[in-house]
Amino acid sequence: MSEQSSDTENRNFIRDIVADDLSSGHCKEIATRFPPEPNGYLHIGHAKSICLNFGIAQDFGGRCHLRFDDTNPTREEQEYIDAIKTDIRWLGLDWGKHLYYASDYFEQLYDWAVHLIQTGNAYVDDLTADEIRDYRGTLTDPGRNSPYRDRPIEENLHLFARMRSGDFPEGRCVLRAKIDMASGNINLRDPIIYRIIHTKHPRTASKWCIYPTYDFAHGQSDAIEHISHSICTLEFEDHRPLYDWFIENLPVPSRPHQHEFARLNLSYTVLSKRILTQLVRENRVSGWDDPRMPTLAGLRRRGFPPEAIRDFASRIGVAKRDAVVDVAMLEHCVRDILNQNADRRMAVLRPLKVIIENYPDSQVEELEAANNPGNESSGTRTIPFSRELYIEQDDFMEAPPKKFFRLAPDREVRLRYGYLITCTNVIKDVNGEVTELRCTYDPATRGGKTPDGRKVKGTLHWVSASHAVDAEVRLYEYLFAVSEPGVDGNLIQDINPTSLEVLNNCKLEPCLVNLSKGQTVQFERMGYFCSDTDSTPERLVLNRTIGLRDSWSKTLGGKTG
Numbered sequence: 001m002s003e004q005s006s007d008t009e010n011r012n013f014i015r016d017i018v019a020d021d022l023s024s025g026h027c028k029e030i031a032t033r034f035p036p037e038p039n040g041y042l043h044i045g046h047a048k049s050i051c052l053n054f055g056i057a058q059d060f061g062g063r064c065h066l067r068f069d070d071t072n073p074t075r076e077e078q079e080y081i082d083a084i085k086t087d088i089r090w091l092g093l094d095w096g097k098h099l100y101y102a103s104d105y106f107e108q109l110y111d112w113a114v115h116l117i118q119t120g121n122a123y124v125d126d127l128t129a130d131e132i133r134d135y136r137g138t139l140t141d142p143g144r145n146s147p148y149r150d151r152p153i154e155e156n157l158h159l160f161a162r163m164r165s166g167d168f169p170e171g172r173c174v175l176r177a178k179i180d181m182a183s184g185n186i187n188l189r190d191p192i193i194y195r196i197i198h199t200k201h202p203r204t205a206s207k208w209c210i211y212p213t214y215d216f217a218h219g220q221s222d223a224i225e226h227i228s229h230s231i232c233t234l235e236f237e238d239h240r241p242l243y244d245w246f247i248e249n250l251p252v253p254s255r256p257h258q259h260e261f262a263r264l265n266l267s268y269t270v271l272s273k274r275i276l277t278q279l280v281r282e283n284r285v286s287g288w289d290d291p292r293m294p295t296l297a298g299l300r301r302r303g304f305p306p307e308a309i310r311d312f313a314s315r316i317g318v319a320k321r322d323a324v325v326d327v328a329m330l331e332h333c334v335r336d337i338l339n340q341n342a343d344r345r346m347a348v349l350r351p352l353k354v355i356i357e358n359y360p361d362s363q364v365e366e367l368e369a370a371n372n373p374g375n376e377s378s379g380t381r382t383i384p385f386s387r388e389l390y391i392e393q394d395d396f397m398e399a400p401p402k403k404f405f406r407l408a409p410d411r412e413v414r415l416r417y418g419y420l421i422t423c424t425n426v427i428k429d430v431n432g433e434v435t436e437l438r439c440t441y442d443p444a445t446r447g448g449k450t451p452d453g454r455k456v457k458g459t460l461h462w463v464s465a466s467h468a469v470d471a472e473v474r475l476y477e478y479l480f481a482v483s484e485p486g487v488d489g490n491l492i493q494d495i496n497p498t499s500l501e502v503l504n505n506c507k508l509e510p511c512l513v514n515l516s517k518g519q520t521v522q523f524e525r526m527g528y529f530c531s532d533t534d535s536t537p538e539r540l541v542l543n544r545t546i547g548l549r550d551s552w553s554k555t556l557g558g559k560t561g
């Protein structure tokens, strides 16, 4: 972990509770867990919860479990289980031997459901789903008792056993806890604890055709694992009385306590598994790992370093109230890490040919360039310079406005690590588009120095034409065009139509031919780029991880990257 995430910097109200519980002796050993439902890929919001749970365990000498809440086989898949494990490991966190599945507890949960029946605390209900909803009442009206609520215990036991043995079709009946249909908390109005689902489960296959609800499985799983602090997001605050009711009415081996914190919301970003699933299913992105997705798989493919995500998680802190975090803050954390670690390279994304007419035709010079001027230990490399180069189309203007300091007719600029060149002629095609520049160079300016001290304002990046490596570069913008996607009720309309731009004719300096997949470099003046999983030995494909401009530092009044 970075130095920022030391104990003191990381203080938050949940850590304070944990520290108090330890010092008061209320709790001897800290155990937390991260309990994903394997029905989608993890996103940056989950990373907040992962860093919180694993971080607390780490810092208080406890343990953190990874437990899959796999109680609904209609939505869950092995692919998601595998992806979740990969993503947590990639974040740099480790559950060690503490890998669990709610499905490991199905037999125990079943026994406890039987216990509730035996103690008069649960009943089999034959009402349909619609009737149950209708009987439940509303926030202002109390619910009504089901006509099946007072079935004799023996009959309930018999029916529940028949549910288990597959005697009934889906929806025919459910098992409900018998609590209080008039409760002000709707979660306590006889919640369903078991339902019939005739679907194969990724782990228990066809062994079960009844499955516990999330609400029934969740707290009891924590109790089985002796979780000391069940940390979850605020939407479960109203469920806590129900979880406590189960714990009080069952012979569980421990009493976990739930603490709620505000989920992460991020501007320009959607963090709902349901909607992310929809984006994937409707092919609005190329998959869960599309580099525009806020999934950990997407961010990884995009080139975000895991340290940056951990750093972000520690900087945003943990609060009791919902708020929206500016996505620029996440990007700031990414730049912060990449600025230190990424080697500098030169690449021309939209090439314009430059011919240096007074440079000897067959000559090639190897110029020395620093890999990272901010970090001497990263060393240097050489870059070939020759008569034909590429520069960025944007770096030339035939009729430049006042503040344009780059190349223009009869103007001199510096080529980074190279020479000073002056544009002497502009070649155009039949449509009047500039296709090539003719220039001269000053041999006395090798390395960009001006022996006579003359001032040159612009410095351009460039690549030698015959040595350049061809590449496809994918430029990304936010997937959504508005800061609060879906706030007007139509999320799909808020999708940014230009979130992906593909450049097919990019020219990279030659050493990039060896760029390994996932490795990130800075292209001078252009941003950070990494090799995409689509790269092949024949063709490099690069993602723009992020541009150089740091709007977050600016809002802080700080320096820019």
Ligand code: ATP
Binding pocket: 034, 035, 036, 037, 038, 039, 044, 045, 046, 048, 049, 231, 232, 233, 262, 263, 264, 265, 271, 272, 273, 274
């Ligand atoms: P859903 O339940 O709608 O499918 P979910 O994102 O809550 O989606 P889970 O697999 O239940 O999915 O989440 C696992 C854990 O991650 C939960 O403890 C949840 O509270 C936490 N979590 C989910 N989204 C966020 C978020 N945006 N910020 C912080 N924690 C989150």
Ligand code: MG
Binding pocket: 037
């Ligand atoms: Mg959830």
